[in-house]
Amino acid sequence: MDYVTIALAKGRLADITVELFEKIGISFTDYFSNSRKLIFANEEEGMRLVLVKARDVPIYVEQGAADIGIVGKDTLLDTKANVYEMMDLKFGKCRFAVAALEEYTGNIDRKTRVATKYVNVAKNFFQKKGEPIEIIKLSGSVELAPIMGLSDVIVDIVETGTTLKENGLVILENICEVSARLIANKASFKTKADQVEKIIKALECTVQERKYSP
Numbered sequence: 001m002d003y004v005t006i007a008l009a010k011g012r013l014a015d016i017t018v019e020l021f022e023k024i025g026i027s028f029t030d031y032f033s034n035s036r037k038l039i040f041a042n043e044e045e046g047m048r049l050v051l052v053k054a055r056d057v058p059i060y061v062e063q064g065a066a067d068i069g070i071v072g073k074d075t076l077l078d079t080k081a082n083v084y085e086m087m088d089l090k091f092g093k094c095r096f097a098v099a100a101l102e103e104y105t106g107n108i109d110r111k112t113r114v115a116t117k118y119v120n121v122a123k124n125f126f127q128k129k130g131e132p133i134e135i136i137k138l139s140g141s142v143e144l145a146p147i148m149g150l151s152d153v154i155v156d157i158v159e160t161g162t163t164l165k166e167n168g169l170v171i172l173e174n175i176c177e178v179s180a181r182l183i184a185n186k187a188s189f190k191t192k193a194d195q196v197e198k199i200i201k202a203l204e205c206t207v208q209e210r211k212y213s214p
């Protein structure tokens with residue numbers, strides 16, 4: 001069967017998305033949070049869900065291994081994948097910010113050391129400001145970097161602000177708001193136009209009517 005394959009980021013975003021699909025009549029009955037299974041099918045609708053790391057969602061979609069994907073704008077901004085960004089799903093809301101230890105007062109004698117998972121976002125932001133920086137690329141627990149003297153500041157996403165607070169960091173500057181986006185493979189958008197559009201329309205109605213409140 002020629003499935004429409006949907007790539008989702010494992011975790012909270014996937015849980016919300018599966019719920020959202022259920023609301024538009026597409027169920028993946030064997031899906032449950034924290035399952036180790038990575039692929040789920042709805043044979044009746046001809047749809048498959050695949051669970052991947054957030055950063056790999058745009059890669060699956062760009063390469064055509066998945067037809068559509070749902071991923072945070074933060075990941076899209078940083079990975080710059082060649083995909084269609086179809087829709088703001090209005091959930092998974094958070095923001096990019098520059099943060100530092102409360103006592104940080106800046107430095108003038110050298111480049112600011114910026115620890116981040118989002119290298120491109122951080123580079124673009126500081127480049128626009130004309131501020132020279134040195135990037136320290138990390139994979140997670142970025143808030144630890146200033147505490148350990150590994151960096152001066154961090155660029156990271158902030159949702160509730162709890163991680164910053166619990167580690168004694170404060171926001172210096174907000175960069176931009178982000179939320180979950182629906183993306184589509186450029187070829188699938190044509191070859192599977194009917195199925196892809198059907199999903200987009202159903203999601204659009206749900207998001208617009210605010211039937212769904214995350």
Ligand code: PRP
Binds near residue numbers: 140158160161162164
């Ligand atoms: C993200 C982000 C922050 C935290 C922000 O990390 O990188 O650390 O969530 O959320 P909060 O403002 O609600 O505290 P994630 O949970 O993805 O883990 P990681 O540090 O391993 O990347």
